[in-house]
Amino acid sequence: MKKKEWILTGIIVLAALLMLAGMKYFPRKEGTNETAQPVQTEDPDHSVPMPEEKAEGEWIAVVNRAKVILYFDSAVDGEYEVEGNVGHMVIEVKDQMWHVKEVDCYDYTCQHMGWIGTESILPIICLPNDIVIIDAATASEMVTR
Amino acid sequence: MGTEKTKRFVYLALLSAMAIVLSIVESVYIGPVFYMVRLGLANIVALVTIRLLGVKEMIIVNTMRVVISNLMRGMIFGSTFWISLGGVALSSIALIILDKMKSSLMFTSVICSICHSVGQVLVVVMFYMQPRVAAVLPYLLLGSVPMGFITGTTAKLVLDRIKPLRKDQPE
Structure with missing residues (x-):
């Protein structure tokens, strides 16, 4: 894999982790x-x-x-x-x-x-x-x- | 020239059969690896097909895999059919774009795996008019990356052993 591709994969993983953190710390209103x-x-x-x-x-x-x-x-x-x-x-x-x-x-x-x-x-x-x-x-x- | 054409047909038939069998085996016997994330064994065949034969053949293999595997499981035109079609359509589009960009096999595999999940979620969101299902996306994205590496490694092992029939072989 090229360097750019590794970076892009890292960004996707990071985005997913941020989304998970967002969902955990900002739960929907009941x-x-x-x-x-x-x-x-x-x-x-x-x-x-x-x-x-x-x-x-x-x-x-x-x-x-x-x-x-x-x-x-x-x-x-x-x-x-x-x-x-x-x-x-x-x-x-x-x-x-x-x-x-x-x-x-x-x-x-x-x-x-x-x-x-x-x-x-x-x-x-x-x-x-x-x-x-x-x-x-x-x-x-x-x-x- | 005639031998070449016959060879392509034989390859296409074999790869289609493999994709159908892997798709059925995975859905019936293997199931999700964790949560809703599946291995995506049939994606290996899609990767191998685009590198061995080309874009047109990959579309044929992917279409055959969705239609015939769903037909054989008695789920043709049911909700699962449209969901797998959504996933396969988006991953095929990604595969074509990345092939044109001459991306590495491993990266192509990871992105296809991600697009497959995203395509399926999009169809579920439309089917059930339930945008909250999109909350499963981060889990699927995280799961798709290692699954993409697994399918990419397997596809590489296969491609190292077979001589491609495609003339403009990328990287």
């Missing part, structure tokens, strides 16, 4: 949510309505095919099962964190993402199932009603 019981859809053609009661933690939405199919409270421990494009997915919530416990797909990236909390930057995404697990405020921006 949104305030209203409403405690999980709400799950019976009708796959429409999003479930946002719960009106105030959550103990934060309302987290499970989005499939641009529809919210489940809202759960991040502060209430439990297990929820949802259906995606390929098969079912089991989401476990514990100690204000959630993760994909079981999933029917060929990729398992969502399962490998591990435990996610309200502080986490990335939402859990399962591409084969077309499922995104994200805070309710952001979910409302990405769904079609």
Whole structure:
């Protein structure tokens, strides 16, 4: 590799490190949510309505095919099962964190993402199932009603 | 002249088959090395193809790899197909530009690896209208650099052993 190329590679690594530091030291502001019981859809053609009661933690939405199919409270421990494009997915919530416990797909990236909390930057995404697990405020921006 | 053409066709067929097999093996059996970063074994074939045969052949190999490997896994035109197409398209563009600039093989490999990740993230951001997914970019950039070195070293080992058919061989 030429000297210029080494420098350019160094700049890219440095930029990535700076971005990581920026994300760590300047975390996004938490949104305030209203409403405690999980709400799950019976009708796959429409999003479930946002719960009106105030959550103990934060309302987290499970989005499939641009529809919210489940809202759960991040502060209430439990297990929820949802259906995606390929098969079912089991989401476990514990100690204000959630993760994909079981999933029917060929990729398992969502399962490998591990435990996610309200502080986490990335939402859990399962591409084969077309499922995104994200805070309710952001979910409302990405769904079609 | 006829032998030369046949040789190119045979090379193209072999390289395409290798890229498809590596792509399937990596997605089914190997998976991410850490977090979401994959090795990018099929990128080795793209690097070897552009150095051995040329730009046109590299585009053919990359297109065949995305279309056929997704077709064989039953995911053609699904979200993963468009994501891999996004990654391959951007890395192919980078490969062509760096080839014209006569960059070293290792640097080309690193930049292609980075562009592959960036292309995939761009498609995910558009697919899910979710710009926050772009937050994964720093992790992917950091992971892509060592992966680029690994694929570049492997491609160099291969190219040291095969005589290129390309006339204007860069560096």
